[in-house]
Amino acid sequence: MKALVWTQKEHVEIQDIPQPDYTGRVLIKVAYAGICGSDVSVYMGKHPRAKAPLIMGHEFSGTVAAIGEGVKTDLQPGDKVVVDPLIFCGKCNACLNGNTHVCRTLNLYGVDCDGGMAEYAVVDESCILKLPADMPLKMAAVIEPVAVVIHGLRMIKKNFYASACVVGLGPMGLLTAIMLKDSGINQLFAVEANENRAQYARQLGIEVINPKDTDPVAYIMERTGNEGVEILVEASGSPAAAKTITDITGVRGEILLLSVFKEPTALDLRAINFKEQSLIGCRVYTQLDFKDAVTYTYKNLDKVAAVVSHTHPIEGGQEVFQDIIGGKTETMKVLFEL
Ligand SMILES: [Zn+2]
Ligand SMILES: [Zn+2]
Structure with missing residues (x-):
């Protein structure tokens, strides 16, 4: 063969x-x-x-x-x-x-x-x-990357949150943004430095900030009345982005680490103290997540095709x-x- x-x-x-x-x-x-x-x-x-x-x-x-x-x-x-x-x-x-x-x-x-x-x-x-x-x-x-996203979103403890930010719009980040948008969230932001990927997401109706021309922290703070987002999904695996995720996230917000960092990475742990933020690790998916990813993909073929x-x-x-x-x-x- x-x-x-x-x-x-x-x-x-x-x-x-x-x-x-x-x-x-x-x-x-x-x-x-x-x-x-x-x-x-x-x-x-x-x-x-x-x-x-x-x-x-x-x-x-x-x-x-x-x-x-x-x-x-x-x-x-x-x-x-x-x-x-x-x-x-x-x-x-x-x-x-x-x-x-x-x-x-x-x-x-x-x-x-x-x-x-x-x-x-x-x-x-x-x-x-x-x-x-x-x-x-x-x-x-x-289906496999869909299962990763389903598993990650299920690790978040808050329900019916009003604001979220996805950092990094590779396939995983984009799928996350699509699912969060479908959940009827009030405010959804995404951060992506690759303009091509940013455009890709904008075509799907996702608001994307390119950190090369707009400071994502200042922009998101302004748009959220200085509160920051309730949920942040880290999907870039970029050490530079990791430094900003606690700033973009609000008090008692949850930070989901969806991407895999290639090396130990600096994070503002003081911000996690003072804002009582939760950091959520996640790895692949359970067998149930995978089974549900089959159904999600089957029912949302056009979205997954994106x-x-x-x-x-x-x-x-x-x-x-x-x-x-x-x-x-x-x-x-x-x-x-x-
Ligand atoms: Zn994979
Ligand atoms: Zn074992």
């Missing part, structure tokens, strides 16, 4: 490799595989766990090609499916307490073992969610990754079409 294989730092190539053995597991014919920030860090050789050679991709959809010997399942060949890519141990305290998504040794398809950037992928039956028969497989590849900017065949993989790290393409979510 054809696979896009990461062989070394900043290099992926198409290889013709034998179809993997699927005894006791399920063989999936991959349709679409999304490129995530973590795939980019694998590509750049910066991911702490990934080891070459590796087939990346944890955001993928497809159809059941074959069911391995000994697998008990209701799935049938031809069923449209998506993969919940988390692999947990089931034995650590987090797992025993039902929080398998924060397993002490959490692994992922496409990082710790081969993933979806290939014609076929082999996964455990327990990771597979069956999709509605009329679900477009292209949008199904975005975050997909490019689709490429895997043959162009090396160029696609090079363009992403070189900042050449103004991208949102990029998918490989198999």
Whole structure:
């Protein structure tokens, strides 16, 4: 089968490799595989766990090609499916307490073992969610990031809040802004320094502040009567942005850390004291979040489609990754079409 294989730092190539053995597991014919920030860090050789050679991709959809010997399942060949890519141990305290998504040794398809950037992928039956028969497989590849956003928003303790700010409008931040806007919030702000991404969101009716020409702290304080926002979602992963998030957030506000920072990052802890702000960590999603992300995506196909900017065949993989790290393409979510 054809696979896009990461062989070394900043290099992926198409290889013709034998179809993997699927005894006791399920063989999936991959349709679409999304490129995530973590795939980019694998590509750049910066991911702490990934080891070459590796087939990346944890955001993928497809159809059941074959069911391995000994697998008990209701799935049938031809069923449209998506993969919940988390692999947990089931034995650590987090797992025993039902929080398998924060397993002490959490692994992922496409990082710790081969993933979806290939014609076929082999996964455990327990990771597979069956999709509605009329679900477009292209949008199904975005279910994983949707699940991240659903999980993050569910971590917020306040209900029916009136104001929020999303910092960073990559695919995750944009999805968050879309969901917050749909919740009927009174005031929604977004902060994004990439003008292309800012324009993308503005077209969807989201008010975006570009910190290159407007100071987001001063602007948001003015617009909120000097109160700041009730909810702040950090989706940029930028250390520079992290310094401002406590200023933009109001007294007793909640700050959700949706993006993954690549290194320990400075934060104004004094502001958190004096304003009694809450800082909420979050990581991936629960199995329920993932299941609900399937339904959300199915019911909101047009909204989810707004975050997909490019689709490429895997043959162009090396160029696609090079363009992403070189900042050449103004991208949102990029998918490989198999
Ligand atoms: Zn991802
Ligand atoms: Zn565990």
